[in-house]
Amino acid sequence: MQIRIRAAALSALLAGSSALAPPSIRTSSHQSQSSARYSSTLEAPAPVATKPKTPTRFDRLKRLYKGPKPAVQTADAVPFTYEDFDMAVQNTEYAFERNAVVEGVAVEYSGSGCLVDIGAKASAFLPEQEAALVIPDGTKDLSSIVPLDQPIEFQIISDEDENGQLIVSIKRIQYKKAWEVVQQLAGDDSVIEAPVVAVNRGGAICLVEGLRAFLPGSHLAGQLPDENLVGQVLPLKFLEVNTETNKLVVSNRKAVVEQQMADLSRGDVVSGVVKALKPYGAFVEVGGMSGLLHISQISYDHIADLERVLQPGMAIKCMIIDHDKVNGRIALATKTLEAEPGDMLKDSATVFEKAEETAAAYHARMEKERQAREEAARNIVLGLGDSLDDDESGKSGEDDPLQDVSDSLDSLLS
Secondary structure (H helix, E strand, O other), X not given: OHHHHXXXXXXXXXXXXXHHOOHHXXXXXXXXXXXXXXXXXXXXXXXXXXXXXXXXXXXXXXXXOOXXXXXXXXXXXXXXXXXXXXXXXHHOOOOOOOOXXXXXXXXXXXXXXXXXXXXXXXXXXXXXXXXXXXXOOOOOOHXXXXXXXXXXXXXXXXXXXXXXXXXXXXXHHHHHHHHHHHHHHHHOXXXXXXXXXXXXXXXXXXXEOOEEEEEEHHHOOOOOXXXXXXXXXXXXXXXXXXXXXXXXEEEHHHHHHHHHHOOOOOOOEEEEEEEEEEOOEEEEEEOXXXXXXXXXXXXXXXXXXXXXXXXXXXXXXXXXXEEEOOOOEEEEEOHHHOOOOOHHHHOXXXXXXXXXXXXXXXXHHHHHHHHHHHHHHHHHHHHHHHHHHHOOOOOOOOOOOHHXXXXXXXXXXX
C-alpha cells in the first residue's frame, strides 16, 4: 500500500516538473521517459569489436631502442695500430683455392663422408673414397681412418659450390708422398716386399706403398700369375718408375736372383724346372734364375735325342758348375750326379733322388784328384832341384832342362 502511494507521489512530482519546464525540455523529458519505457521492453545491444591500434613511428623506435651506446675507443686506447693489424692480416693465410693444402679438423661424420672445419665460411666435405690411399677391407665407417677433433692436413680438390662448401681429400696427399718414397727406394736400388692384390693375363698387381705396381708374368720367379698368387708377399725390385705417366713396374725375378746369387757357389746342388729345350741343351729355371744345362753336361754318354731325356716342365736336380753374379747367369750339369756314366739316360729319377749323395762323392773324388795333381807337381819340382844340383857343367849350348818340366806341369794342372 505504501509502495503505491510513493509511486503516485513520484508521478505527480514529475508531471508538475514537466508542466513548469519549457516546451523543448518538456518534450525531451517526455522523449526520455518514452525511450526509457521503450528500452525497458528491449534487450541490450551486443558490444562492437574494436580494431587494434596501429603502432606509431615512436612506438617502433621505442621497441628497437637498446639503450645508450658504449663509448667508442679512440686510437690511443686501442692496444694495436693499423700497421700491426695490416701485418696480422698478411701473416694469416686464407688460401682456399683448388689443390691448396690446409690444416683442418673432422667435426662430424655425415652420410658417405665427414664434415671438416678448415676455417672457411662453410664446413668442407671429405668423401669416403678420398679418406685414404688404401682403405682396409672390412672398414664400415670412417671413424677408424679419420678421427674427430684431431688436426689433419687436407687438400682442396674443388671450387666452392653455391653454398660455399669445398671438397677436400687426404688420399691426394698420401698419393704424392707415396711416389716420393718409391722414387727414393728406386734410387737406392732397394729390395722391397709387397703383397699381390690381383692377377691378370699379363701378370700381377702388387701394392707398393699404397700404389698399384705391375709385375709382368715373365718376371715372376718360379710361379704363374694365377689366383693362388693373390695374397702372397713377394720380394721385388723396381724396373720402371715414371711419375709423369704414373707407371710403376716391378720384378720378382730380379730380386730373387740378387738374393740367391749371393748364396750360390760352384758345386752346389739345386732344384729347377726345365723351361725349354734347344738343340744345344736345356734352359732350367732355378729359383727365378735361368740356367743353361748344355747337352754335353747332361750325361757322360752321348745323347742322340734330348727329348727322350728331358721334357719341358720336368723337375730336376743339377749342379752349378759356373755362375755370373753380375748378369744372373748360371751353368748347370747333371752328369756330375751320375753314379755310373749313362745313368741319366737309363734312370734319371734315381739320379735326382741320390743327387746329394752322389754330389758328395763327386766332390770327394775331385778333391782327391786335386791333391794328387799337387803332389805330382811337388815331386817334379823337387826332382828338378836334384837335377840342377847334379848338373855342374852348366853348358850353355845344351837345351833348357826346365822346358820338359814346364810341359809336365801344364799337363798335370790342366
